Amino acid sequence: MAQGNHDLNCLSIDDLEKLAYTRMDKMTRDYYNEGADSGSTLLENIKAYEKYRIRPRVLRDVSVIDTSINVFGHKNAVPIGVAPTAMQRLAHSDGELATARACKNKDIAMGLSSFATTSLEDVAKECEGAIPNVLQLYLFEERAHSKKLIARAKKAGFKAVFLTVDTPYLGRRNAEIKNQFKLPGHLKISNFAEDDAEQNDGDNPRTDNLPISANQGTKLKTKNPSVAGRTEGTERVLPTGPITFHTHAANPTLSWEKDIEWLKQECCPEMEVWVKGIATAEDAILALHHQVRGIVVSNHGGRQLNGALATLDALPEVVDAIQGKIPVHVDGGIRHGTDVFKALALGADFVWVGRPALWGLAYKGQEGVELMLRLLSEEFRLCMALAGVTRVQEIAKEYLVKVDKSGFVSKL
């Protein structure tokens, strides 16, 4: 394995996190790093990987290793993608463009948030069809903007839409509330900039503890606005005014019957419809029933329901339910190449990383994201070699054991 050309300040994702820490202002750092409530699910996402150990096989000629895998019709260098995360220009002035350039250079799929600070057309242009772009969708209760966004994504050549399904309301993120987090005036939620041109007076801070649709811009004709999202026997009024993540991202009305079928029709045939935020076998079966093209096991990086199962712990029941009928991806807490190996051994087809890309951006823009991808890719390749595996498809349960709290080792 090549050992040359290291950034000696940054030899691991842990190093990268520390380096990024000093390069972000407090509001950005808290917004990026925080989990919901006490943050226990965020931590458990990371810790869950420590419950498994690898069973290495030897004397297998590992001189040639192929880490690549096909995803959305493209060859990805490793089974790792950059997860959609909102507002990347908070971390670096090039924001999503830097991420796109890094992904293109490294042959890595990229997920673009609906709430990006760069338009989907600009990101697509940057990649010129070299990597499969995925649009993460917050499907607005008010449909016109979402309809337009989907049409634009199709035109720009996006391969898939990941409908985020774990945000009927925004999770309670106390630092975000304390800091009165808002997008600075020089940045825009670019995918909706045109829609907002006439009325955009900027974002409003998240200052209260209410479910998100009770925040600014949402008027519900309910008796008590603090229970927004439920129309108490009276008319429901859609969000109005500028499109901000405080007003539009969460949608408490989303449902399998009403929305998945609608979305499939809108996207068909150009883009695949996936659901991001599945954490149970029951919902995995519903996803199959509604014929989505794939699922992402995710708890939104621990930013939504705190107390939910770590994604690695939720993965096996989802994999069992799906039985290979559609791809199962996973995200949350992946910080090492060995984590990628473990997730694949437990049945994931592919993993996505969120915060590490933001830390890379904050550290050195495009170069920092490339560094992050390089670290994870090299660690993954080395892990495969030392475990005695030469192709990604060979990674399976037999390479793992589970170790419980008292140190008892069990086969899977």
Ligand SMILES: Cc1cc2nc3c(=O)[nH]c(=O)nc-3n(C[C@H](O)[C@H](O)[C@H](O)COP(=O)(O)O)c2cc1C
């Ligand atoms: C700052 C931040 C912003 C995010 N924005 C979005 C988003 O716009 N849409 C979405 O579906 N998920 C969003 N996510 C969740 C990620 O897509 C992903 O599920 C999560 O970051 C994975 O966990 P990890 O950060 O531990 O890798 C965001 C996560 C973070 C940390």
Ligand SMILES: CC(C)CC(=O)C(=O)O
């Ligand atoms: C636009 C936001 C709701 C982004 C998001 O998903 C997050 O902050 O976790």
